[in-house]
Amino acid sequence: MLELRDLQRFVTLAEERHFGRAALRLGMGQPQLSRALQRLERHVGTRLIARTSREVAPTEAGRTLLEDARRVIAIAEAAPGRALQAARGEAGTLTLGFSGSCAYAFLPAAIEGFRRTRPGIELRLREMSAAAQTEALQEGSCDLCLRRALRLPDGFAGAQVFEEPLLAALPRTHALAGRGRLGLRDFAGSPFVAFPRQGTDFQRQLVDLCQEAGFEPRIVQEVSPMHALIGLVGAGVGVAVVPASVRKLRFAGVAYRGLAGLKERSRVFAVWRPDRLSAPARAFAEHLGVSLA
Structure with missing residues (x-):
């Protein structure tokens, strides 16, 4: 199963298009970020990021995953608030x-x-x-x-x-x-x-x-x-x-x-x-x- 933190790191890297800037934004070292990307690519079964001499960019598979990852992250971020709203009778179905x-x-x-x-x-x-x-x-x-x-x-x-x-x-x-x-x-x-x-x-x-x-x-x-x-x-x-x-x-x-x-x-x-x-x-x-x- 994909881990939410790996998806968050992938989204940050895809947005920054640079390992150094992405690692700085995430507050982690570049080697740790590289390992997280490798773990994610092994899980998916294909390359997600293409590297050049000047930048990194999502592959076609990476662009697809990027769309889904953003939706998953948005749902995960909203879930606690929605649960609290439901408990208060402010959300849900009647x-x-x-x-x-x-x-x-x-x-x-x-x-x-x-x-x-x-x-x-x-x-x-x-x-x-x-x-x-x-x-x-x-x-x-x-x-x-x-x-x-x-x-x-x-x-x-x-x-x-x-x-x-x-x-x-x-x-x-x-x-x-x-x-x-x-x-x-x-x-x-x-x-x-x-x-x-x-x-x-x-x-x-x-x-x-x-x-x-x-x-x-x-x-x-x-x-x-x-x-x-x-x-x-x-x-x-x-x-x-x-x-x-x-x-x-x-x-x-x-x-x-x-x-x-x-x-x-x-x-x-x-x-x-x-x-x-x-x-x-x-x-x-x-x-x-x-x-x-």
Whole structure:
């Protein structure tokens, strides 16, 4: 294996084109430098430096090695700093899984701010269901996930990072679309479009809220992701209760209305494996305001 110090000596000699100047720059004697070059040439198997009466110069093989040697030396010089940056959460790769509905809320601003403050971290984004997130965290293909459900298997941890009000999404052809703020009880006779029972807390939350309002929701269609749900609302299939940030999905046939007297909010949680929380993931969690102490 080539030794880094021999490559450094070779680069210096190729740059100086003179054994005396190169040895002086390296702080070593000329005989020692000559032996280092001979050792390197034996290892490579060919001459690397051509000597003339006035100077020395790299051979064709030497010029090729010179390019590679400079890259190797640059990597070696940068490696300690990069390792320290990685330990501090300033470099490396972060694979972030997220539920689609998070993309309408705080996530874009959070990502923009994180990239600005941690430019050395490569951020890989993966939209996925909560069930897929759990599997990805389990197998290690995701470092941190964001979702609206906090039901966690053993060995996982989570913390709330965002919350927002809930709204009613209803077809513009609905009898209540012309009114302003509504109560959830006003929708007691309406069909509902909801997320599937498995994977998120959306449907459980909808059922609990409707029961508190004194009725059972008549769910006529389960669908995901969020833009598909809103599309069905716009097609007149039913009404839905959604996070306020979903208003950014502007479908021509959909009206959004506030829900009077509704204290329940939609919450987003960061979820991770404490035994696999990388430094970049830790940095992003802290960027979101999660205390990991």
